[in-house]
Amino acid sequence: MEPVDRSCARTRAWTDEAMRRVQADANRSADTHLHVLDLPDEWGVQVYLKDESVHPTGSLKHRLARSLFLYGLASGWITDGTTVVEASSGSTAVSEAYFARLIGVPFVAVMPRTTSPEKVALIEREGGRCHFVEHGGAVYAEAERLAAESGGHYLDQFTYAERATDWRGNNNIAESILSQLAEEPHPVPEWIVVGAGTGGTSATIGRYLRYRRLPTRLAVVDPEGSAFLPGWTAGDPAFETGTASRIEGIGRPRMEPSFVPSVIDRMIPVPDAAGIATVRHLRERTGRFTGGSTGTNLWGVYGIVAEMLREGRRGSVVTLICDGGERYRHSYYDDDWVAAQGLDLAPYRATLDEFFATGRWAG
The missing domain is CATH 3.40.50.1100 (Rossmann fold)
Known part of the structure; x- marks a missing residue:
């Protein structure tokens, strides 16, 4: 039988050019800023926000x-x-x-x-x-x-x-974070806190931390109705809730194939009203206009920081600004939408005010 050749010079030339275009985009926008959140110096804890909203398409x-x-x-x-x-x-x-x-x-x-x-x-x-x-x-x-x-x-x-991204490096988000922290007071963070939509980001970060033999722990925050936290707790990769998340981009109605539970050290449930109250609070404090997943991340971060303060530990905590708030003017930043969802932000706003005033956390 004669060899079968499916190669085509025209097809390969098209693929080569497509690859070049995508890789050129990476060269133009390879990294994003790492912002410092303003906290009292005496706390001895730094919180960093990896700003993924500055990518060409505005999100992580x-x-x-x-x-x-x-x-x-x-x-x-x-x-x-x-x-x-x-x-x-x-x-x-x-x-x-x-x-x-x-x-x-x-x-x-x-x-x-x-x-x-x-x-x-x-x-x-x-x-x-x-x-x-x-x-x-x-x-x-x-x-x-x-x-x-x-x-x-x-x-x-x-x-x-979880498999399309090179978790060993190649300027993945974990490698970028650690590189940007190199000259900071605590270059190896105590915690990295992220949400999960596909699970790819938490898988990449968790694997990279182990690959680099770093003591940093990984926490994943999860909104209401998501299958990730109960599935992780029960050790059930087939767990389903069937409920769509109100916090777009994170939380899923089922345990997704790219979600890797074994790399996660802690999962934190975050009420939707808490995440929304937190993005509004962040905007008032810093002027940063971000989406609901960022607020969910930060709610988890603040609880961890308060825990570190109680235990007398210093160090750094890193989370992500996942996207900008302009995409949510008609939802998370709309009082009528919030009311229609039956959400009360006031108790969570009080928790945030108490935390920034005293370092104590009632979340």
Whole structure:
């Protein structure tokens, strides 16, 4: 039998150019700022905010989208004319639409109809098409169906997030954080605190900490209705709640394949009202306009800082600014929306005021 050759010079040339474009984007926007949160000097604790909102597409998901496209291109799954499909609640799809436009392929985002209109507009501005489902749990099967129907490629962030990123380095987010802390008073943080949407960020950070043999512990915050915390507690990789999260970008109705429980040292439940109160408090204190996942992160951080103060420990804690608040003007920053959700922010605001005044935490 004669050898079968499926290579095509034109196809490889297209892939080479697509790779170059995606890698050039990485060179232009390889790193993000690490801000210091203003805390009393006598506490001896520094909190750092890794500002992922300054990526070209405005969120932490820019890193994931870049990795997923490189993975798809390198695997031969994305070629000239391939329709790329994703199941996403918003920010990932915004970033993926950007990369699809960058390399010249069609993009379809499958998302719940409740996704914020700001994110829908951003996806469409990047040339993507939004395909809505009524229930959040339906996005997976619908994305798979659309990809098969079009002969396209389903990026499947919830499966591939933990493997598309090189957790050993290559300027991943963990390596970037540790490098930026090198000249700080406590260059090896006590804790890194993140949320989980796909689970890819926590998997990357947790693996990197072990790879580098660092004592830093990893905490994952989880909003109401998410399957991650109860699934992690029960050790059940199939746990489901069937409930979509109000905090876009984190929390899932099921334990996702990219969520790696074994690298997580602590999980912290955060009420949705607490996360929303915290982003509003952050804006008042610092002027930083951020999304709900950032507030959820910070609520967990403040509890950890108060614990360190009680125990007389000094050190640093790092978390992420996941995206900007302009995407949530009609939700987290809208009093009518908050009231319609039945959320009372006042008790959590009181907790925040007490913490910054005394260092004590009643959360």
